[in-house]
Amino acid sequence: MAHVAPHTDFAPLIVAPTERVFVLTGAGISAESGIKTFRDVNGLWEEFRVEDVASPEGWRKDPTLVWRFYSDRRAQAKTCLPNPAHEALAQVEARLGERLFLCTQNVDPLHERAGSKRAVHMHGELFKSRCEDDACDVPPFEDAGEYRGDAALPRCRCGARIRPHIVWFGEVPFDLEAIGDALLGSALFVTVGSSGSVYPAAGFVRAARATGARTVYVGPERPENASAFDECRLGNATAVLPTLFA
Numbered sequence: 001m002a003h004v005a006p007h008t009d010f011a012p013l014i015v016a017p018t019e020r021v022f023v024l025t026g027a028g029i030s031a032e033s034g035i036k037t038f039r040d041v042n043g044l045w046e047e048f049r050v051e052d053v054a055s056p057e058g059w060r061k062d063p064t065l066v067w068r069f070y071s072d073r074r075a076q077a078k079t080c081l082p083n084p085a086h087e088a089l090a091q092v093e094a095r096l097g098e099r100l101f102l103c104t105q106n107v108d109p110l111h112e113r114a115g116s117k118r119a120v121h122m123h124g125e126l127f128k129s130r131c132e133d134d135a136c137d138v139p140p141f142e143d144a145g146e147y148r149g150d151a152a153l154p155r156c157r158c159g160a161r162i163r164p165h166i167v168w169f170g171e172v173p174f175d176l177e178a179i180g181d182a183l184l185g186s187a188l189f190v191t192v193g194s195s196g197s198v199y200p201a202a203g204f205v206r207a208a209r210a211t212g213a214r215t216v217y218v219g220p221e222r223p224e225n226a227s228a229f230d231e232c233r234l235g236n237a238t239a240v241l242p243t244l245f246a
Contacts, residue, residue, distance in 0.1 A: 002217075002226050007235035012246040013216065015188060021096060022084055022186035023089060024113070024204055025104040028193020028219050029237045033080045035108050036073075054168045059132070064150050070126070070164045071146035078144070082114035083127055085192065085237035090115035094246055103175075105194060107166055122173040122201065128165035129157040140165045152204050173200065178231035180207070189213045192243075193237050196223030205229060218244065 015021055027037040044144045053069040093116050103121045104111060111119040129143040136158045143162075147154055154162035167173050167221040183189070184229040189208035196202045196217075205228040209215050216233040217223055218240045225233050233240055 002229045002232050004222055004226060004232040005234065005242045007218065007233035010231060013190075013244055014246045015096065015099075015189065018099075020099045020101065021092075021184070021188045021190065022101045022103065022187050022204075022208060022213070023092075024189075024191045024194060024201060025089070025106060026192065026194025026198075027101070027106060028195075028200070029083075029085050029241075030080075030106050030108050030110055031193070032085065033083045033110055034240050035077060035080055035110070036104070050169060050206075054166070055170055056168055057170075059163060059168070060149060061154060065164070066164070067147040067153060069147050070166070073126060074144060074146055077108050080108070080110065082110040083238050085241035086110050086114035086116070088241035088244070089192075093118065101179075101186065103179055103182070103201075105198065120175050120178065122167070122175055122179065124164070124174065126164070126166070127152065129162045130162045130165045131158060131160050133158060133160040138162060150158035152246050156171035161187050176200070179204070183207045183213075184211055186213050187212075189215045189228075190218065191216070191223070192218045192241065194219070194223065194224035 002099060031037050046088045048069055050230055053066050059066050070127060096119055102116055104121055105123050106122060107124050109127055127142060127144050128140045128141060130140040131138050136188060138156055156162055186208055188204060202225050205215050209228060217229045218237060220236050222232055
């Protein structure tokens with residue numbers, strides 16, 4: 001049974017010199033920088049149906065609407081800065097190096113802007129695009145463009161349309177093999193700001209715990225998968241992360 005309490009009730013986490021750490025971040029960490037989340041009152045889905053803007057079916061039906069949605073997200077993300085939680089994780093990476101595996105459900109670049117070098121974006125990256133044709137040999141590329149209107153739809157050199165480099169509902173997240181290997185080898189698993197409702201990420205804690213890892217949750221509210229954690233440290237990421245690790 002998880003120990004659920006305010007973060008001030010817990011001691012800092014100690015990582016032994018040879019131990020590996022897996023950190024999963026969710027929407028909560030970026031919300032504190034002003035990035036809109038899906039579930040807020042003024043969240044991303046307020047004006048759109050998820051089926052219309054975040055699914056392969058929506059893309060086939062109306063790519064102009066999809067690009068307007070992601071262009072608006074790009075415009076908003078350009079105004080946001082990393083917060084102390086992002087910066088704290090970048091500092092942990094600087095100390096632990098490859099012993100830290102940072103996996104994020106977020107598509108924004110705030111981990112990188114804070115200094116993280118190895119963040120794995122399992123749901124894709126907002127400022128990248130790729131060809132919609134999986135057989136095309138053009139790799140995903142950096143792209144901060146904003147495309148609004150039929151005439152603005154970008155095209156690949158092969159003639160197919162360019163789509164956001166985002167994992168939509170019904171698609172397989174990126175880097176699952178590397179994520180699975182990292183979960184198996186970690187002595188400490190930490191989730192920050194994830195509701196515990198979106199799979200497969202919500203199941204990572206059970207995979208880590210099955211191998212004997214200590215499991216810790218950080219967030220302002222008890223997550224849906226709280227029972228899988230040893231500890232739920234309640235508090236905003238910006239308050240908890242700077243002193244989470246000894």
